[in-house]
Every structure is written in structure tokens, then in C-alpha cells.
Amino acid sequence: MTIAADERALTLDVPSSRPNILVVDDDRFVLAYLRRCLQTEFEVSAYTDPEYALEYVRQGGVSAVLSDVSMPRMSGIELLKAVRGYDPDLPVVLITGARTLEDATSAIEYGVFRYIAKPPDAAELRATLQQATQLYRLARMKRQALELSGAAGASDRVGLELSFESALASVWVAFQPIVSVSRRTIFGYEALLRTRDAALPTPVTLLDAAERLGRLRQLGRMVRRYVTKPLENAQQQALLFVNLHPRDLTDPDLVDKDSPLTAIAHRVILEITERSPLGGIDDVQRHVAMLRELGYRIAIDDLGAGYAGLTSFALLEPEIVKIDMSLTRGVHRSPVKQKLVASLSTLCRDMGMTIVVEGVETVEERDTLAGLGCDLLQGHLFAVPGPAFPEPAWEP
Ligand code: G
Ligand code: MN
Numbered sequence: 001m002t003i004a005a006d007e008r009a010l011t012l013d014v015p016s017s018r019p020n021i022l023v024v025d026d027d028r029f030v031l032a033y034l035r036r037c038l039q040t041e042f043e044v045s046a047y048t049d050p051e052y053a054l055e056y057v058r059q060g061g062v063s064a065v066l067s068d069v070s071m072p073r074m075s076g077i078e079l080l081k082a083v084r085g086y087d088p089d090l091p092v093v094l095i096t097g098a099r100t101l102e103d104a105t106s107a108i109e110y111g112v113f114r115y116i117a118k119p120p121d122a123a124e125l126r127a128t129l130q131q132a133t134q135l136y137r138l139a140r141m142k143r144q145a146l147e148l149s150g151a152a153g154a155s156d157r158v159g160l161e162l163s164f165e166s167a168l169a170s171v172w173v174a175f176q177p178i179v180s181v182s183r184r185t186i187f188g189y190e191a192l193l194r195t196r197d198a199a200l201p202t203p204v205t206l207l208d209a210a211e212r213l214g215r216l217r218q219l220g221r222m223v224r225r226y227v228t229k230p231l232e233n234a235q236q237q238a239l240l241f242v243n244l245h246p247r248d249l250t251d252p253d254l255v256d257k258d259s260p261l262t263a264i265a266h267r268v269i270l271e272i273t274e275r276s277p278l279g280g281i282d283d284v285q286r287h288v289a290m291l292r293e294l295g296y297r298i299a300i301d302d303l304g305a306g307y308a309g310l311t312s313f314a315l316l317e318p319e320i321v322k323i324d325m326s327l328t329r330g331v332h333r334s335p336v337k338q339k340l341v342a343s344l345s346t347l348c349r350d351m352g353m354t355i356v357v358e359g360v361e362t363v364e365e366r367d368t369l370a371g372l373g374c375d376l377l378q379g380h381l382f383a384v385p386g387p388a389f390p391e392p393a394w395e396p
Contacts, residue, residue: 045062
């Protein structure tokens with residue numbers, strides 16, 4: 001199959017702001033017909049070979065793709081999948097006969113824009129592609145708006161899956177010390193999920209993607225495996241704080257006696273955030289009891305960040321409570337925060353729970369917290385999270 005050079009030259013010669021429709025069909029006669037249907041309203045780039053068509057998509061400037069489904073070298077569905085690898089929004093309209101309808105349904109998950117039955121009707125083609133190009137412009141604007149707000153992310157499943165896969169490949173675990181200020185010792189290290197990926201750069205975006213793709217467990221298992229790696233050739237004896245998504249509480253892998261984390265469970269504290277609800281998770285107490293039996297301890301994380309009521313305390317009976325950094329920030333200037341931290345600290349001590357305060361960035365915050373009875377602190381003032389195991393700074 002060769003590229004239809006003449007057809008391509010034709011479109012390139014006509015500079016215009018009309019939307020550019022990429023048409024793909026292995027049958028030249030059909031291709032010519034589709035071109036005639038569309039060229040009154042659109043620029044048309046026509047290809048008989050999907051591989052070349054894909055190359056053209058990669059160069060940018062295409063507003064919508066119209067493709068046949070059954071083609072010898074690459075089906076319309078494969079083309080759609082490949083297009084998704086470059087652009088999560090670019091609309092792909094597939095032309096399908098009754099024979100190919102079945103595989104066509106599988107294209108839904110790759111975000112096919114619409115099917116048009118063979119033989120395609122000219123008016124329907126024009127209307128569909130008009131709508132497709134308009135929605136594409138809208139999608140691009142929405143994406144730009146998202147980028148401006150710093151919350152960009154893939155919107156369709158395949159795009160998200162691709163981003164997720166590539167982010168998984170760059171996952172690493174950073175460690176941040178939790179210190180005792182009075183003793184100037186390291187109490188423990190919190191393991192923190194990190195990626196080097198541009199599409200899903202923060203733990204929040206990665207976890208969010210994992211949740212949407214139903215792959216939370218996979219991510220949790222992976223992180224828990226990575227957490228123990230640096231311990232193999234380190235003298236580190238400090239406690240290890242490991243974040244656990246509430247839904248991972250029921251993962252059998254967690255209570256697997258042969259897992260590397262369980263092997264050191266007596267020095268591991270599983271942090272469960274107050275931000276996500278525990279409701280809807282079966283038998284929380286039974287799972288927590290199993291974990292304790294293996295030697296794990298439990299911390300409630302981000303206390304003060306989300307309102308989980310009393311349920312998390314009642315269900316988890318944590319040994320450790322971690323106060324969210326929103327209470328730390330500017331605590332030296334805020335009598336209200338001081339009062340709250342002091343009361344929390346007293347109450348937790350009365351209930352036999354140990355308090356850790358997170359997100360300490362300044363000497364003033366540190367000294368105020370210490371004055372309120374909080375000795376175990378974590379934050380950038382001591383060390384930013386880094387490869388195993390950062391030494392805390394004590395100055396001044
Ligand atoms: O697990 P948790 O929700 O507590 O996550 C803590 C997050 O806060 C981590 O991503 C960590 O990198 C970040 N962090 C740790 N110390 C500080 C700090 O002193 N200031 C700020 N702004 N963030 C911090
Ligand atoms: Mn945490």
C-alpha cells in the first residue's frame with residue numbers, strides 16, 4: 001500500500017483554518033467518495049495506508065479521523081488505539097459494515113466518537129464530523145484550562161492507562177525522618193510514593209489514576225515491595241511508617257506471612273488517612289486485628305484534614321496519630337491552632353496514643369509545637385523526603 005501523495009499535496013497546498021479531516025480507507029474508490037462528501041466543508045487528507053495516516057496524526061493539525069474498520073494491514077480499531085497513544089481527545093469516527101460491528105463495540109473503551117454504517121450517507125458524514133471537530137476544540141480548551149489550574153490528567157481510559165503504565169515504571173519510594181526534638185534522635189521514617197513521570201507527577205494524581213483504573217492494589221503492592229528494598233543493605237533500625245490506602249486493608253497480600261513487609265512488621269506502622277472514608281470496607285476491625293497479630297501497628301494519618309468523625313478512631317484504635325500539616329502551618333501565630341494542638345496532644349496521651357505532627361517547616365513552628373507537648377515531628381525543617389535514608393538537620 002502506498003501513500004496517496006497527490007491527495008496529501010492537495011490539502012497541504014490550501015492554507016486555511018477549516019478543520020482538517022484525516023480519512024483512511026484501503027479502498028481508493030471509497031476514499032475518493034468520502035473526500036467528495038467532505039471537501040465542501042473541510043480540508044481532507046486521505047490515506048489508503050493506516051500506518052502513514054498515523055504518521056500524519058503524529059505531526060499534529062488533524063481535527064478528526066474518519067476511518068474504515070476492516071483494512072488489511074491495520075484495522076480501524078488498531079488505528080484508534082494508536083491514535084489514543086498520541087492524543088486522548090482526537091475524535092475518531094469509524095465506518096462499519098454489519099460484518100465488523102462486533103469488533104467495533106470493543107472500540108468503545110478506546111473512545112470511538114461514533115460509528116457510521118456502510119454505505120455512509122453524505123449528510124450524516126458532514127454532520128458527524130462537524131460535531132466531532134467542534135467537540136475536539138472544546139476538549140482541547142478544557143485541557144488547556146486544566147493545565148492552567150495545574151490539574152491536567154488524561155480523560156479517557158486508554159490515555160489514562162498509558163500514562164499510568166509509564167508512571168508505574170518511574171515509581172520510587174522516598175523516605176522522610178520523623179524525629180524526637182527533645183532527644184535529637186530519629187524515631188522513624190515515613191515511606192512516600194514518588195514518580196518521575198510528567199503526566200502523573202504527584203502521589204495524589206497517581207493514586208487517583210490507580211483508583212479510576214481499578215489498579216490501587218497493584219500500586220499498593222508495588223510500593224510495599226519497594227519500601228523494604230533499601231533496608232536490605234542498610235543498618236537502619238528505625239520504625240517504618242507506610243501509607244496504606246483504606247481499600248488495601250482487605251488485600252490478602254498485606255497479611256501474607258511471607259511478604260517482605262510482614263517479615264519486619266514489628267517495626268512497621270501502617271498509616272491510614274482520615275481523608276478517605278473507611279465506610280464500605282468490609283470487616284475493618286477483623287482485618288486490623290489480623291494485622292496486629294502479625295506485629296503491625298496502626299496510625300491515623302492527616303488528622304484534621306478531613307472530617308472522618310469518630311469512625312476511624314473507633315474502628316482502628318490507632319497506636320499513633322499524625323496531625324495534618326494544616327494545623328502546623330503558622331501554629332506560632334495562631335492561638336486557635338495552638339489550643340487545638342495542645343488539647344489533641346493531651347487527649348491522645350490520655351488515651352495511650354502517640355502523637356506525631358507533620359509538615360514542620362520553620363523553627364518557630366517547631367518550638368511552638370514542642371512547647372505544646374509535641375515531641376515527635378516531621379517536616380522539611382528536618383529533612384525533605386529523599387532516597388533512603390536522609391539525615392535530619394537539627395540547627396539551630
Ligand atoms: O502521607 P501524608 O498525607 O502525610 O503525606 C505527606 C506529604 O507531605 C508528603 O508528600 C510529603 O512529601 C509532604 N511533606 C512532608 N513534609 C512537609 C513539609 O514540611 N511541608 C510540606 N508542605 N509538605 C511536606
Ligand atoms: Mn502519611
